[in-house]
Structures are given as C-alpha cells and as structure tokens.
C-alpha cells in the first residue's frame with residue numbers, strides 16, 4: 001500500500017485514491033446490455049439463487065452498475081442497499097434500476113463501506129463482486145461486509161495464483177509509470193478465509209473462471225464451529 005494512503009476513505013479526495021471514478025460505468029452498462037452478465041458474476045447469482053433469495057434483503061458493496069442486486073431483486077429478493085465509492089456508478093445503477101422498475105426497492109449510499117458499516121441495515125445476503133481487488137484494507141472490508149449479520153456472503157476476486165499476481169504487479173507498474181490512480185490490491189485466499197472464519201463463515205461454494213474466483217460463504221451454526229483455546 002502506498003505510504004500516503006488513507007486508512008479509510010471518507011472524503012471525495014480519499015475515495016479518489018481507490019481509483020474508481022466511474023469512468024467505466026457507461027461501458028459496463030453497454031456490455032451488460034449487449035453481451036449479458038459476465039460468467040463469474042452469473043455464477044455468483046446462480047449459486048445465491050440456488051441457496052434461496054426469496055424475500056431476502058441484500059447489501060451489494062461496490063455494486064458498479066448493479067448487476068448482482070438487480071438480478072437478485074428480479075429473482076425475488078425483497079430490497080437492496082447499494083454502497084459504492086463512486087457517484088457515477090451509483091447514478092448508472094440507479095438509472096438501470098429505474099429502467100427495470102426496481103428503483104423503489106434500492107437504497108443508494110455513497111462512500112466507503114468500512115466508514116458506513118455502522119449505519120447500514122441488517123442484510124441476509126452481502127455481495128462484493130470485484131471489490132476486494134480495488135481496496136487496500138481487505139480485513140476491514142470483509143469485517144464491514146459481515147457486520148449486517150448476513151447468512152450468505154458472495155465474493156468474486158482475482159485468482160490467487162502466481163501468474164495472476166504477476167499480471168497484477170505488472171499492471172500496477174504500468175499504471176504507476178503512467179501516473180494513473182488505478183491499482184490492483186492483491187488478497188490471498190488464506191487471508192480471506194481466515195477473516196471469514198474468524199467471523200463465523202465457512203465456504204459453501206468455490207468456483208470461478210480462469211481469471212476470477214467465486215466463493216460463497218455461509219454463516220456456520222455456533223455449534224459447528226471449532227472451539228478456540
């Protein structure tokens with residue numbers, strides 16, 4: 001992490017450091033409309049639907065144009081909160097929700113979910129699709145994600161393989177040389193599993209594509225959890 005990086009992102013200037021200013025929103029919407037849902041995202045949606053989304057409340061962190069929560073609302077979920085660090089992405093997601101007649105079931109919050117976590121309502125299902133890789137504090141992000149007490153947490157993040165890490169380091173180098181704010185933050189699978197395990201979640205599904213891991217964690221019954229000490 002660059003030394004001048006804020007610990008949390010709670011102002012526009014700090015949020016800009018994450019590198020997502022919504023410049024991709026129009027392109028993402030166009031790709032969704034023309035080419036459908038990306039395969040890893042579709043897998044996440046399918047797994048969550050199979051787990052049951054009827055009447056569920058959703059928290060979609062860094063929802064981008066809203067593919068995950070809008071698809072799950074169409075599949076029977078009751079309502080959603082979309083928290084995003086980009087105003088442009090929030091506007092794109094709201095526009096798409098209006099077009100689909102779903103906007104009155106979505107609550108839009110602008111900011112860093114780590115900063116906003118204490119004021120978010122309870123949620124049955126929390127999703128982070130390609131968000132872990134653009135935020136420097138993975139453990140804080142995951143703890144914010146489980147704070148609403150979900151039964152399911154769906155994550156999509158880049159493969160934790162050497163070739164994937166080399167690719168991300170190279171991209172970071174090129175972006176730094178070009179003085180662009182974009183940055184891949186590399187999260188290791190073991191770290192993610194550890195934080196989720198400490199919060200009481202075990203992996204119920206592991207899958208993905210060549211580039212992306214799709215993992216759905218389920219809250220474990222207290223009686224099934226290993227005793228500490």
Ligand SMILES: C[S@@+](CC[C@H](N)C(=O)[O-])C[C@H]1O[C@@H](n2cnc3c(N)ncnc32)[C@H](O)[C@@H]1O
Pocket residue numbers: 018020028061062063064065067083084085086089111112113114128129130131134135141
């Ligand atoms: C790569 S985009 C992914 C968008 C969408 N989930 C998708 O897969 O198409 C990452 C998104 O996460 C948001 N984001 C990153 N860190 C965040 C944080 N800590 N709190 C809220 N949003 C965050 C960015 O603003 C951006 O919209």
